[in-house]
Amino acid sequence: MxxxxxxxxxxxxxxxxxxxxxxxxxxxxxxxxxxxxxAAGKGKWLANAPLSSRKDARDAVVAxxxxxxxWSGATxxxxxxxxxxxxxxxxxxxxxxxxxxxxxxxxxxxxxxAQVDAAIDRWVWxxxxxxxxxxxxxxxxxxxxxxxxxxxPEPTGVVAVLAPQESSFLxxxxxxxxxxxxxxxxxxxxxxKSPLPALSLGEVLATSDLPGGxxxxxxxxxxxxxxxxxxxxxxxxxxxxxxxxxxAKELEIAAADNLKRVLRPQPVDDVDWSATPGTDRMxxxxxxxxxxxxxxxxxxxxxxx
Amino acid sequence: MAPASSSAPAFEYAPAPESRAVVDIAPSYxxxxxxxxxxxxxxxxxxxxxxxxxxxxxxxxxAGEADVDRAVKAxxxxxxxWSALxxxxxxxxxxxxxxxxxxxxxxLAVLETLDNGKPIRETRDADLPLVAAHFFYYAGWADKxxxxxxxxxxxxxxVAGQVIPWNFPLLMxxxxxxxxxxxxxxxxxxxxxxxxxxxxxxxxxxxxxxxxKGVVNIITGDGRAGAALTAHPDVNKVxxxxxxxxxxxxxxxxxxxxxxxxxxxxxxxxxxxxxxAPIDQAVEGIVNGIFFNQGQVCCAGSRLLVQESIHDELLxxxxxxxxxxxxxxxxxxxxxxxxxxxxxxxxxxxxxxxxGEAEGAERWSPACELPSSGYWFAPTLFTNVTQAHTVAxxxxxxxxxxxxxxxxxxxxxxxxxxxxxxxxxxxxxxxxSRILAVANKLRAGVIWSNTFNKFDxxxxxxxxxxxxxxxxxxxxxxxxxxxx
Numbered sequence: 001m002x003x004x005x006x007x008x009x010x011x012x013x014x015x016x017x018x019x020x021x022x023x024x025x026x027x028x029x030x031x032x033x034x035x036x037x038x039a040a041g042k043g044k045w046l047a048n049a050p051l052s053s054r055k056d057a058r059d060a061v062v063a064x065x066x067x068x069x070x071w072s073g074a075t076x077x078x079x080x081x082x083x084x085x086x087x088x089x090x091x092x093x094x095x096x097x098x099x100x101x102x103x104x105x106x107x108x109x110x111x112x113x114a115q116v117d118a119a120i121d122r123w124v125w126x127x128x129x130x131x132x133x134x135x136x137x138x139x140x141x142x143x144x145x146x147x148x149x150x151x152x153p154e155p156t157g158v159v160a161v162l163a164p165q166e167s168s169f170l171x172x173x174x175x176x177x178x179x180x181x182x183x184x185x186x187x188x189x190x191x192x193k194s195p196l197p198a199l200s201l202g203e204v205l206a207t208s209d210l211p212g213g214x215x216x217x218x219x220x221x222x223x224x225x226x227x228x229x230x231x232x233x234x235x236x237x238x239x240x241x242x243x244x245x246x247x248a249k250e251l252e253i254a255a256a257d258n259l260k261r262v263l264r265p266q267p268v269d270d271v272d273w274s275a276t277p278g279t280d281r282m283x284x285x286x287x288x289x290x291x292x293x294x295x296x297x298x299x300x301x302x303x304x305x
Numbered sequence: 306m307a308p309a310s311s312s313a314p315a316f317e318y319a320p321a322p323e324s325r326a327v328v329d330i331a332p333s334y335x336x337x338x339x340x341x342x343x344x345x346x347x348x349x350x351x352x353x354x355x356x357x358x359x360x361x362x363x364x365x366x367x368a369g370e371a372d373v374d375r376a377v378k379a380x381x382x383x384x385x386x387w388s389a390l391x392x393x394x395x396x397x398x399x400x401x402x403x404x405x406x407x408x409x410x411x412x413l414a415v416l417e418t419l420d421n422g423k424p425i426r427e428t429r430d431a432d433l434p435l436v437a438a439h440f441f442y443y444a445g446w447a448d449k450x451x452x453x454x455x456x457x458x459x460x461x462x463x464v465a466g467q468v469i470p471w472n473f474p475l476l477m478x479x480x481x482x483x484x485x486x487x488x489x490x491x492x493x494x495x496x497x498x499x500x501x502x503x504x505x506x507x508x509x510x511x512x513x514x515x516x517x518k519g520v521v522n523i524i525t526g527d528g529r530a531g532a533a534l535t536a537h538p539d540v541n542k543v544x545x546x547x548x549x550x551x552x553x554x555x556x557x558x559x560x561x562x563x564x565x566x567x568x569x570x571x572x573x574x575x576x577x578x579x580x581x582a583p584i585d586q587a588v589e590g591i592v593n594g595i596f597f598n599q600g601q602v603c604c605a606g607s608r609l610l611v612q613e614s615i616h617d618e619l620l621x622x623x624x625x626x627x628x629x630x631x632x633x634x635x636x637x638x639x640x641x642x643x644x645x646x647x648x649x650x651x652x653x654x655x656x657x658x659x660x661g662e663a664e665g666a667e668r669w670s671p672a673c674e675l676p677s678s679g680y681w682f683a684p685t686l687f688t689n690v691t692q693a694h695t696v697a698x699x700x701x702x703x704x705x706x707x708x709x710x711x712x713x714x715x716x717x718x719x720x721x722x723x724x725x726x727x728x729x730x731x732x733x734x735x736x737x738s739r740i741l742a743v744a745n746k747l748r749a750g751v752i753w754s755n756t757f758n759k760f761d762x763x764x765x766x767x768x769x770x771x772x773x774x775x776x777x778x779x780x781x782x783x784x785x786x787x788x789x
Contacts, residue, residue: 136454141779143761144438151765151781236770249561256556258725259549259568259771278456280789288765288776291744291752 011047011195013056013219014202016063017212023059026051028220030196033106046103049195052220054228057187060216061232064158064185067213072155072183076131083127083181085208090120093204097169097197104168104194118274119173125277126177133182133282141290148293153286155183156261157236160229162222164241168194170273172201175241178281180214187216187235189226189242195219223247230254237261237285261285318631321638323425328416330502333364336372336525337508339379340518346371351527353501356422357635357644357679365501368526373493373533376522380464380491381539383519388461388489392448399444399486401514406437409510413503417475418635420502422644422680423598425636431597435760436479439778442762443483446783450488453780459787461489462565463541468531468555469504470547471497471646472601472702477546478504480766480777482521488786490542493522495534499647501525532558540564542786546603549700549726549771567775567785569603569767571700572728575721576606576757577743579714580615582733586755588622591706594731594757596630596684599645600704603772604729606757608697610717613710620688620708627684628671645680645703654682654703661687661696666707692723700726714739718746727769731757750776 011030012019028051031043050056071079090097094116102112134153141149159179164171168191179186190198202217218225222242230238230251237260240248248265255262263284333350335342349367354360368376387395406413413436414428421428450459465485469477474496485492496504508523524530528551535543535555545555546569559566576594578587594606611619635643645651662668666687673683682703690697690707697707711717721730730749732740740754750768753759760766765781767773775785 137781139780141761141763141765143759143764145759145761147756147759147761149761149764151779156769245561252560253557256553256560259553259556259570259773261774262560264563287750287769288767288781289744289747289750289752289769290765291754292756292759292764293740293754294756 009047011049011199011219013050013052014199014205014215014217015056015060016066016216017206019202022050022052022220023055024051024053026053030194032103033194047196049199049219052218052225054225056218057225057228058232060187060218061158061229061234063213063216064187065234067185067211068157070211071180071185071214074183076134079181079183080127080130082209083123083130083177086204086210087120087123087127089204089208090116090123094120097200100197100200101169104197105166115167115170119170122170122173122277123177126181129279129282130181133279133286136279137283137286138288146295146297148295149290151288151290153182153283154289156285156287157184158234159184159186159285160226160232160235160238161186161188162226162238162240162242163188163190163198164273165191165193165222167273169197169201171241172198174273174277175239175281176215178277179239179285182282182286184237184285185214187229188218189222189229190217190219191242192220192222226251227254230260231257233258235260237263239263239284240265318639320634322634323415323418323636323638325415325419325636328412328419330363330416330419334366334501334505334525336366336368336376337505337521337523338372338376339382339522340512342508345369346375351498353420353499355419355679356499356646357676359678362419363502365505365525368495368524368530370533372524373530373537376493376524377464377466377534377537377539379519379522380493383517384463384491387491387517387520390489392450395487395489396444396447398514398516399440399447399483402510402516403437403440403444405510405513406433406440410434410437413475413506415636416506417503418643420500421471421474422635422646424640424643425638426640427598432473432476435762436475439476439479439762440483443487443782446484447487450783450787453783455784455787455789459488459789462786462788463490464539465490465492465542465544465786466534466537466540467492467494467544468534468547469494469496471500472598472603474500475503475507478507480546481544484777484782485542485786486520488783490786491520493524493534493540495524495526495531498527535559544785545569552773565785567777568773569775569777570771570773571726572603572605572768572772573608573698573700573724573726574604574606574729574731574749575608575610575747576731577610577717577721577733578612578615578619579734579736579739580612581735583735584615584619584622587619587733588626590731590733590755590757591623592626592630595706596642596704597758599643599682601646601650601702602758604751604758606729606731607701607706608721609706609708610711610720611708612717613712616710624669624671624686627686630671630684632673632681632683633676642684642704645682648680650702651680651682654701654705657696657699657701658685658705661690661694661705661707664694664696666690666694666696692720698724714743718743722746722748725771728772729753
């Protein structure tokens with residue numbers, strides 16, 4: 001009796017809650033990243049990933065914009081529950097991601113498991129932030145006059161996110177979760193060499209009650225996809241985590257055309273993604289809205305209401 | 306403004322000019338670098354004029370690249386000691402400055418009115434009180450930064466390069482310098498080319514306050530000096546208030562550097578009036594929204610969105626109110642509308658207004674006699690404006706109001722947000738839930754409901770979208786000057 005032949009997965013993009021191929025029809029080979037493979041000059045073939053085009057990037061922006069009203073208008077409690085649901089779904093498929101991260105990053109099973117566990121915990125951390133950040137960064141302002149004056153954070157809009165190149169899953173989750181926790185929608189460019197964990201994340205997001213279009217995942221050449229995103233007039237912000245110095249500068253210049261909010265990359269890519277994040281990745285994509293209203297004045301000359 | 310023939314005012318106003326004697330303007334000023342006034346390296350100077358009379362007020366040094374470099378070096382040298390001072394000591398310097406500004410506020414108000422052209426009523430009652438309050442507010446933060454929500458012992462950035470506009474010269478200086486110094490940065494500030502004087506007087510206030518040399522440096526000049534400052538490699542922080550076009554250029558300049566950037570840029574604010582709004586109050590708010598400071602305000606309510614059912618009634622009231630505005634000598638205490646800041650700005654306003662007419666919008670101004678010298682533009686309304694009209698899209702930065710209509714709250718929101726800008730908006734309605742719902746949907750950084758153009762040092766100010774990023778004022782304003 002012959003051994004059972006396994007069923008390969010066709011890795012596809014995640015855009016607007018659906019799993020399309022690249023409109024270009026292009027794919028590129030994704031291989032393992034073990035040091036042995038690297039030394040031999042070629043890793044083991046893992047899959048053909050979609051090689052996204054600029055049209056795919058534009059389609060993803062349309063999907064993200066369409067999703068923005070509903071997601072930013074959802075209650076913070078609801079967003080928190082959905083982010084927590086993402087963690088639940090990931091936990092159930094932990095083994096799959098451990099295997100994918102081990103292959104993608106050339107890690108041992110135990111090291112890959114640590115990455116996946118930290119990524120799951122990160123969703124839980126941000127799930128708890130959704131209904132707290134407004135009180136931490138907003139509040140009433142004691143103006144010198146008879147006015148009620150309140151500052152509240154609001155999501156910036158559609159955020160292009162260049163995921164870290166090295167940390168294919170924990171790094172990825174660490175840049176996506178803070179963007180969507182506060183009500184932004186995201187167009188994510190996966191790690192160029194290791195896109196598979198990111199593409200698989202779409203399967204979890206699609207089954208976590210996250211509305212389609214809130215997170216859109218593209219794979220391919222980072223520079224090719226990021227350039228139209230940085231210049232796109234309907235993108236409000238860009239996280240350059242996965243860009244090298246030269247690309248980051250080019251993208252920041254392009255981003256100035258409609259004054260996108262820019263989160264510059266860390267000086268090096270081997271940042272410790274396992275450290276507890278602060279609020280910086282959330283506040284980078286928040287606007288502050290301040291609303292004034294007269295209060296009237298009571299008591300000066302008896303009742304005036 | 307001369308009385309309209311159709312509706313003569315109830316009584317005439319006698320002239321009530323504020324005295325110029327309170328301010329002593331020197332015939333020339335140098336650059337304020339490292340605590341001393343010095344000439345530009347190449348000896349260049351330019352004149353600053355009073356926009357209401359075209360009289361030359363003084364001659365000031367024109368900074369070149371060498372001067373910018375000298376100023377940045379002075380700020381760098383001063384940074385080590387200034388940032389190491391206990392916060393409480395920095396606070397006391399800022400409190401001193403706030404108090405000296407209060408003491409000299411009449412002098413500074415007259416000076417600002419002379420150099421800028423805005424009415425003394427505004428410099429005296431709005432600009433100067435806010436300037437002093439801003440320094441007083443941030444003074445108090447200097448020794449409390451540990452509690453500001455940016456972690457323990459947040460650090461300053463270093464040297465801040467700051468470029469400010471001509472519409473609120475001293476107030477914009479205060480918005481820039483007060484938080485920068487409170488957090489331990491040192492600054493090089495460039496005031497606008499057409500309004501350099503109040504910043505130079507501020508340099509003297511720094512001396513009176515005993516501020517250490519080099520902590521504040523003031524360089525005067527045009528856009529080239531500003532460009533040199535924002536591009537200087539030893540500047541750690543760039544803060545700019547001005548046009549969106551220049552803001553974009555600065556964003557490109559700092560791309561790829563570690564410089565922190567905040568931008569406060571243009572706007573095309575919507576002032577939305579619902580059919581249940583108190584009409585008289587709304588009219589006052591509309592007038593304040595677009596004619597305050599001759600409309601040369603980035604957060605001006607330059608688009609009036611009025612619910613169709615009250616359009617005629619509101620416009621009648623508004624026009625009646627505009628006929629009572631008094632345009633003329635900015636130093637007169639009864640003046641409502643002063644001079645446009647420069648010939649260049651006047652030309653821009655005139656061109657855009659002419660374009661509005663050419664595109665088919667209906668132009669109206671009250672009968673209005675303009676002084677024969679100086680730069681003047683009558684308060685102007687455009688009705689029958691569509692969203693495609695230039696006067697509904699471009700920032701005019703002058704006393705020109707474009708009137709559009711809407712039927713439903715959704716339509717009002719859609720029209721209000723139909724702009725690349727997102728700085729301010731106004732809502733007029735008696736219905737509280739509608740205020741909150743509409744405020745929630747507007748993509749703008751400051752929303753005034755049943756009021757307009759209110760400012761306070763504790764209240765964060767800044768834009769969405771192409772109106773820039775970062776906030777000035779309040780706890781939020783500290784972030785722009787901290788390494789967080």
